[in-house]
Amino acid sequence: MTEPRRISLDAMGGDEGPAVVVPGAALALERHPELEFLLVGDQARIEPHLEAHAGLTARSRIVHTNIAIEMQDKPSQAVRRGRGSSMWLALDAVRNGEAEVAVSAGNTGALMAMAKLVLRTMPGIERPAIAGQWPTVGHNSIVLDLGANIGADARQLADYAVMGAAMARALFGIERPRVGLLNIGVEEIKGIEEVRQAHAWLKENDLPIDYRGFVEGDQIGQGVVDVVVVEGYAGNIALKTAEGTARQMASYVRDALTSSMAAKLGAVLAAGGLRKLKERMDPRRLNGGPFLGLNGIVIKSHGGTDAFGFASAIGVGYDMAEADLLTRLAADLAALHGKLSENKPPDAKQA
Amino acid sequence: MTEPRRISLDAMGGDEGPAVVVPGAALALERHPELEFLLVGDQARIEPHLEAHAGLTARSRIVHTNIAIEMQDKPSQAVRRGRGSSMWLALDAVRNGEAEVAVSAGNTGALMAMAKLVLRTMPGIERPAIAGQWPTVGHNSIVLDLGANIGADARQLADYAVMGAAMARALFGIERPRVGLLNIGVEEIKGIEEVRQAHAWLKENDLPIDYRGFVEGDQIGQGVVDVVVVEGYAGNIALKTAEGTARQMASYVRDALTSSMAAKLGAVLAAGGLRKLKERMDPRRLNGGPFLGLNGIVIKSHGGTDAFGFASAIGVGYDMAEADLLTRLAADLAALHGKLSENKPPDAKQA
Numbered sequence: 263m264t265e266p267r268r269i270s271l272d273a274m275g276g277d278e279g280p281a282v283v284v285p286g287a288a289l290a291l292e293r294h295p296e297l298e299f300l301l302v303g304d305q306a307r308i309e310p311h312l313e314a315h316a317g318l319t320a321r322s323r324i325v326h327t328n329i330a331i332e333m334q335d336k337p338s339q340a341v342r343r344g345r346g347s348s349m350w351l352a353l354d355a356v357r358n359g360e361a362e363v364a365v366s367a368g369n370t371g372a373l374m375a376m377a378k379l380v381l382r383t384m385p386g387i388e389r390p391a392i393a394g395q396w397p398t399v400g401h402n403s404i405v406l407d408l409g410a411n412i413g414a415d416a417r418q419l420a421d422y423a424v425m426g427a428a429m430a431r432a433l434f435g436i437e438r439p440r441v442g443l444l445n446i447g448v449e450e451i452k453g454i455e456e457v458r459q460a461h462a463w464l465k466e467n468d469l470p471i472d473y474r475g476f477v478e479g480d481q482i483g484q485g486v487v488d489v490v491v492v493e494g495y496a497g498n499i500a501l502k503t504a505e506g507t508a509r510q511m512a513s514y515v516r517d518a519l520t521s522s523m524a525a526k527l528g529a530v531l532a533a534g535g536l537r538k539l540k541e542r543m544d545p546r547r548l549n550g551g552p553f554l555g556l557n558g559i560v561i562k563s564h565g566g567t568d569a570f571g572f573a574s575a576i577g578v579g580y581d582m583a584e585a586d587l588l589t590r591l592a593a594d595l596a597a598l599h600g601k602l603s604e605n606k607p608p609d610a611k612q613a
Numbered sequence: 614m615t616e617p618r619r620i621s622l623d624a625m626g627g628d629e630g631p632a633v634v635v636p637g638a639a640l641a642l643e644r645h646p647e648l649e650f651l652l653v654g655d656q657a658r659i660e661p662h663l664e665a666h667a668g669l670t671a672r673s674r675i676v677h678t679n680i681a682i683e684m685q686d687k688p689s690q691a692v693r694r695g696r697g698s699s700m701w702l703a704l705d706a707v708r709n710g711e712a713e714v715a716v717s718a719g720n721t722g723a724l725m726a727m728a729k730l731v732l733r734t735m736p737g738i739e740r741p742a743i744a745g746q747w748p749t750v751g752h753n754s755i756v757l758d759l760g761a762n763i764g765a766d767a768r769q770l771a772d773y774a775v776m777g778a779a780m781a782r783a784l785f786g787i788e789r790p791r792v793g794l795l796n797i798g799v800e801e802i803k804g805i806e807e808v809r810q811a812h813a814w815l816k817e818n819d820l821p822i823d824y825r826g827f828v829e830g831d832q833i834g835q836g837v838v839d840v841v842v843v844e845g846y847a848g849n850i851a852l853k854t855a856e857g858t859a860r861q862m863a864s865y866v867r868d869a870l871t872s873s874m875a876a877k878l879g880a881v882l883a884a885g886g887l888r889k890l891k892e893r894m895d896p897r898r899l900n901g902g903p904f905l906g907l908n909g910i911v912i913k914s915h916g917g918t919d920a921f922g923f924a925s926a927i928g929v930g931y932d933m934a935e936a937d938l939l940t941r942l943a944a945d946l947a948a949l950h951g952k953l954s955e956n957k958p959p960d961a962k963q964a
Contacts, residue, residue, distance in 0.1 A: 496847040
């Protein structure tokens with residue numbers, strides 16, 4: 263019997279709460295039978311959903327609370343009033359060692375604020391980043407920061423490189439992930455000062471990554487690197503723009519395949535291929551964005567996902583725990599910070 | 614007989630030079646018979662391409678020069694050594710009133726640097742922006758800045774709103790275009806300071822735009838506004854990311870429709886619809902990004918486009934000249950700057 267691996271779930275988070283979280287956990291348990299769950303939330307609302315899942319019931323414990331963070335709560339309100347909420351207790355279970363991972367589909371800002379308060383950031387990390395998987399023509403890539411922080415200095419970008427590499431190692435099993443810095447291709451300007459400074463650091467220092475230099479927005483989907491590093495404002499805009507473009511293309515394809523009787527018949531014949539296309543474009547497969555830089559593994563699920571998508575988010579947390587991500591990441595960050603403090607940037611030397 | 618409308622073309626710009634520029638001009642002339650052209654470049658290289666186009670030959674004049682800016686030239690080099698080049702002379706024709714519009718498929722940085730030097734920026738505009746058309750599920754939208762400038766203060770963002778609106782008016786005939794500011798949806802943070810300040814200004818002041826507030830990346834392709842305003846670093850990343858995602862989706866669709874004999878047969882039946890899909894996704898239709906904020910109309914064409922795409926870029930310039938964009942834009946910018954100087958931002962009041 264393998265050792266159990268325990269994950270705490272904010273059962274009240276997301277648009278549907280336990281109606282998605284409980285069947286999502288059941289699906290994840292089918293994939294990873296060594297999982298156990300803390301289901302944190304309103305017992306009376308969780309239990310009915312457990313009835314259909316005897317296997318999950320046997321490997322779960324309900325942690326009851328009446329308090330839930332609402333999707334529209336502001337982070338500051340959530341932190342003030344949210345002690346004892348399902349989100350808080352799910353995080354607290356990671357802090358006190360009862361669980362290795364917390365997963366929530368609740369309000370992103372509230373989850374980030376609480377996670378920082380409950381778990382604290384790793385040494386030398388001021389603000390965690392949100393990472394996500396990005397589908398490419400090859401295997402997936404990791405992109406961070408997707409919007410936890412607006413702006414990033416060179417040091418934060420270097421942190422993101424090491425944190426993203428740790429995630430790629432955990433999820434894809436690549437020992438020295440290829441890392442690129444997202445930039446724009448204007449000659450002589452070549453991006454913002456912070457990005458250029460981070461580029462110099464990542465190039466000069468011997469880090470556990472295969473640093474590939476600058477990448478542009480159209481290269482993310484080509485999978486030219488395993489990890490794409492960008493400050494959160496541009497990263498969030500890139501993510502949302504890609505999501506919007508993918509939906510737009512999907513609607514064009516639907517229009518094309520319903521534009522005539524012949525096209526409709528063609529779509530029937532091509533149904534097998536089109537089903538594969540739909541699977542490939544299914545955002546639920548890639549649901550689950552870890553907060554990186556905390557003393558604990560926290561995964562943010564999309565608020566509007568279904569059980570299949572929630573199970574993917576649990577899967578991300580599982581892979582990160584399985585790879586013992588935090589131990590390795592703490593060592594890598596300490597090594598990076600050691601190198602950066604020996605190896606001051608040119609402007610700091612002049613100062 | 615309608616009045617002729619004259620456009621100067623940098624015949625040596627782009628990957629193919631006159632082999633694309635000349636047939637592109639011929640195509641544009643078919644669409645707009647009142648056009649006339651100055652073909653600026655190496656006469657010996659231009660003339661052979663004119664042989665097939667008697668109509669174009671009759672409405673063109675070659676302005677000969679041996680000097681051409683190379684795609685890899687740095688903007689500073691181009692400006693130093695590029696006086697008398699085809700790019701320079703095409704711009705100079707706009708300055709001295711010989712042409713109303715200049716179109717070049719050459720090096721973006723060089724074209725921008727030269728355009729600023731030759732044409733100068735409009736009063737109160739420090740740096741021009743690059744705008745582009747973005748396909749949406751409805752009609753196209755305008756997005757700017759696509760990367761001319763890294764970072765933008767609140768005043769520049771307000772300028773972009775007015776400049777983008779002028780372009781939407783010229784291209785789409787919308788008198789009060791809907792304008793949105795690109796932002797990210799994190800509660801309580803709500804984007805960078807400059808974006809919030811620009812938001813306040815655009816909301817408070819009576820401008821010739823229908824200001825709709827913040828939009829997120831996934832809303833660009835939905836066509837929720839006619840003009841999307843963003844600083845150039847994030848704007849360039851959004852554009853490139855959308856281009857990359859569209860290509861990625863297209864390759865997925867190809868895979869799906871060649872995955873089996875049945876799928877291939879289906880694709881044959883659906884050929885009509887798929888052809889329409891291909892047309893809809895054809896980036897050549899939307900080629901042509903104006904530099905806005907100059908005392909003259911300058912259109913940057915993609916360097917790698919073909920005659921069809923180059924004709925689109927000429928078409929953008931034609932529409933802007935036809936709408937007398939510069940006169941209206943100069944008045945709108947003067948009105949905006951007048952309002953902003955009466956109506957200081959909160960921090961300027963305190964200062």
